[in-house]
Amino acid sequence: AQTVTQSQPEMSVQEAETVTLSCTYDTSESDYYLFWYKQPPSRQMILVIRQEAYKQQNATENRFSVNFQKAAKSFSLKISDSQLGDAAMYFCAYRSAKAGTASKLTFGTGTRLQVTL
């Protein structure tokens, strides 16, 4: 079974600064997807960024980028130019790409990000 670990329960960043959230995972599969989801107080899970394991290039979405280290099974999220609206819980998630498997996401325990003025 796959597991996802987020070792930082809480992080804080000043507005306009950069912060990195850590995530490690464990799997015996070679093909999979990794995601970062944001959950604001409204509780709706919002997809931030996605990485396919077969792609060596790190994914980037505007101010959000990842550092994907497949051999180390590490998938960190970097938020640049942090904004007050970035304050939320951030969850790292894993999904198998194996044919015939359910679209099951395995989540970490989350990192609460605070953004200060």
Add this chain to the structure above:
Amino acid sequence: DAGVTQSPTHLIKTRGQHVTLRCSPISGHKSVSWYQQVLGQGPQFIFQYYEKEERGRGNFPDRFSARQFPNYSSELNVNALLLGDSALYLCASSARPWRTNSGNTIYFGEGSWLTVV
């Protein structure tokens, strides 16, 4: 287009009662999944349905059941409620349960808050 819609948004039930939660996926999406999120934790996978058939089940007791209707909407049923069933129940939809070049993004609703007293 509307996103994933869930109802009710909040409800309170007594131990031993039964609850039904409802979900309408994004238009055109045929796969629906259910997740349980206990306070302070990441979501846990309960079920996935595709084309009205169960395609995956998480580690939950038989008190939990679900079904998908011809219009692809879904219901999650929980019998004999326990205090530990108090959680946010999230519904997620995707186009298909298997891999696509796009990674088959999973979209979440805002959830149904269940409190068991």
